[in-house]
Amino acid sequence: MSAPTPPAAPKDPQFPQEQPAYGEAPAPVPAAPAKQGKLKKFLGIVVMLIAAVAVKFGIAYVFNSPVHAEAGDCVRVTGSENNPEVDTTDCTDKDANYKVLKVVKDTFDVNACTVGEAALAQEWDAEKFVLCLDPVKK
Incomplete structure (x- = not known):
């Protein structure tokens, strides 16, 4: 004899995941990528700081540098x-x-x-x- 199957749960748009069958373990829920999001944000800030420093000193040097002329120029x-x-x-x-x-x-x-x-x-x-x-x- 087999166990009766439970009635199908109504599908709720807020919870699109299927319910596990009777006696089955629930499917693992993927972990939220919180660490990855924080890492991307941190790297973005570091890149912006490096770019700001490069602009501040690099461009200023290129455009405001003295003329390196030699005799005869x-x-x-x-x-x-x-x-x-x-x-x-x-x-x-x-x-x-x-x-x-x-x-x-x-x-x-x-x-x-x-x-x-x-x-x-x-x-x-x-x-x-x-x-x-x-x-x-x-």
């Missing part, structure tokens, strides 16, 4: 006397307005240049130097 100097902007350029470029005569390293002393030469002191972090410039004759 031409530059275009624009901006005010107190805040000049210097870009290296080809000497044949129409925008080139100065030629670098010499570079004096580890100083801000603009008097290191010969009288009559323009001098431009540059600094970035611990690096400092003076560009001695001569106007380009066109």
Whole structure:
């Protein structure tokens, strides 16, 4: 003789899982991925912090770094006397307005240049130097 089967439980949309048959163990419930969610959130924050640091220091260095011109290079100097902007350029470029005569390293002393030469002191972090410039004759 076999045991009578229990009546089928009505299906409730809130509980879509089937009820186990009489005498069967209930199916294991998967664990909630709480640890995985916290790990993803933590890694996301770490990535954002690294990106912020890279932007703060990396981009600032690229766009605000001094011109590393050498003697014989031409530059275009624009901006005010107190805040000049210097870009290296080809000497044949129409925008080139100065030629670098010499570079004096580890100083801000603009008097290191010969009288009559323009001098431009540059600094970035611990690096400092003076560009001695001569106007380009066109």
